Amino acid sequence: xxxxxxxxxxxxxxxxxxxxxxxxxxxxxxxxxxxxxxxxxxxxxxxxxxxxxxxxxxxxxxxxxxxxxxxxxxxxxxxxxxxxxxxxxxxxxxxxxxxxxxxxxxxxxxxxxxxxxxxxxxxxxxxxxxxxxxxxxxxxxxxxxxxxxxxxxxxxxxxxxxxxxxxxxxxxxxxxxxxxxxxxxxxxxxxxxxxxxxxxxxxxxxxxxxxxxxxxxxxxxxxxxxxxxxxxxxxxxxxxxxxxxxxxxxxxxxxxxxxxxxxxxxxxxxxxxxx
Numbered sequence: 001x002x003x004x005x006x007x008x009x010x011x012x013x014x015x016x017x018x019x020x021x022x023x024x025x026x027x028x029x030x031x032x033x034x035x036x037x038x039x040x041x042x043x044x045x046x047x048x049x050x051x052x053x054x055x056x057x058x059x060x061x062x063x064x065x066x067x068x069x070x071x072x073x074x075x076x077x078x079x080x081x082x083x084x085x086x087x088x089x090x091x092x093x094x095x096x097x098x099x100x101x102x103x104x105x106x107x108x109x110x111x112x113x114x115x116x117x118x119x120x121x122x123x124x125x126x127x128x129x130x131x132x133x134x135x136x137x138x139x140x141x142x143x144x145x146x147x148x149x150x151x152x153x154x155x156x157x158x159x160x161x162x163x164x165x166x167x168x169x170x171x172x173x174x175x176x177x178x179x180x181x182x183x184x185x186x187x188x189x190x191x192x193x194x195x196x197x198x199x200x201x202x203x204x205x206x207x208x209x210x211x212x213x214x215x216x217x218x219x220x221x222x223x224x225x226x227x228x229x230x231x232x233x234x235x236x237x238x239x240x241x242x243x244x245x246x247x248x249x250x251x252x253x254x255x256x257x258x259x260x261x262x263x264x265x266x267x268x269x270x271x272x273x274x275x
Contacts, residue, residue, distance in 0.1 A: 010184035017189035025193030032180055033117045037082040038110035044086035045112075051104070056130060063105055063126050064112040065134075068092065070099040073137035073273070077104040078127050080143025080168075081118070084111030087142070087261075094266050100273075103134050107145070120144050120173075120209070121202060124151035131158055138273060140165040143233060143258065147171075147211045150222075154214035165223045165269055166211075167260045168230055171237040173198070173206035212240045215248065223272040225251045225265060232258040 009031065017024035040048070051066035066085050075095060077088045085104035092102050107123050108115035127148055131139060139161055141149035146169030153161055170176050181191050198206050215222055226238025235252065242250035249272065256262045 006183060007185050010186055013184070013190055014187045017187060017193065021189050021193035022197070024190050025197040028184070028186065028190055028194055029197055030117070031184075033119050035082050035109050035118055038084050038107075040084050040086060040106075040111050044084065047089060048085060048104075048112075056126075056133065058126050058129050059122075061108050061122075061126070062114040063108070063130065065130055066102075066104045067134070068096050068102040070096060070101040072098065072100045074101040074103060074134055075138045075140060075273075076127065076131050076134065076136040076149075077102065078123070078139065078141040078145035078149055079104075079107065079110070080141075080145045082110070083142070086111075087259075090261060091140075091266055091269070094263075094270070098270070103130065103136060105130050120148045120151060123148040124155065128152040128156055128158065131161060135160045137161065138163040138165065140167070140269065141169065142167045142260070143169060145169075146224075150211040150214055150218070151209070153218050153220060157218065157220075161220055163221045163223070163272065164218070165225070165272060166241070167225050167265070168227060168233050168258050169211065169224070169237070169241075170233050171212050171240040172210040173208075174210075175234075175237065177206055212243070215241070221249070221272075221275070222247065223249045223251070223269070225253060225260060225268060227256045227258065227260060228252055228254045229256075230258045 013024050013027050048066050051068050054065050056063045056065060079087045084106050088104050095102055106113040107118055109118045137160060139149040146166035149164055195206055224238060224241040226235055228235045241248050251268055
């Protein structure tokens with residue numbers, strides 16, 4: 001959305017907060033949870049048609065999965081916000097050439113999956129269901145997909161999962177909300193009401209949802225890669241993983257941006273898979 005339009009919506013929700021903070025928070029969270037991009041185009045669909053496709057139902061949402069069979073371990077790829085399974089094309093080609101079995105999925109309201117709303121908690125449930133079905137050995141997630149993979153394994157540690165790779169992932173809900181509130185220009189009434197909304201909907205305050213804290217209770221090996229020039233999720237988010245868990249293998253790159261689509265990054269992942 002254009003900057004002026006974003007500020008106009010923020011101003012409108014701020015006005016509503018003086019009448020009903022709860023309703024303003026509901027609107028703000030709905031806006032925050034509604035992707036404007038991420039559906040597949042013809043070229044992307046054509047590439048993904050090379051995979052065996054299956055729909056998995058979770059809470060009336062049809063989750064599209066893509067399966068490339070190999071002889072080695074099974075890896076699940078979880079994309080980020082306003083993206084889809086196609087974003088993994090280069091990594092899929094690299095890993096299938098090494099004979100890994102690859103599963104990719106489209107998140108709710110993304111790609112060829114159904115639904116209109118998206119959040120990391122819902123996504124984590126979908127990831128867990130797909131990982132369990134395919135007996136996944138390694139979870140790889142980009143951006144909020146990285147956060148959601150950690151959330152999924154924290155809530156229900158699957159015995160098959162031995163490794164997690166998190167790429168450019170936001171560390172916690174608190175800072176994500178702060179960045180969103182700043183972008184929209186929300187006032188304190190909206191911000192406070194959003195906190196209350198999360199508590200009522202999910203039974204925890206936003207600060208509870210911290211991936212660096214969650215990994216302390218996860219037995220899997222974890223690789224975190226974050227770029228120092230990431231303009232979407234600050235590098236400081238990556239450093240939280242490094243600071244809060246001595247068992248995390250942390251790699252800070254420079255110049256690959258938020259996407260981290262690079263052969264050097266792929267080699268870091270391959271080296272981690274071979275450990």
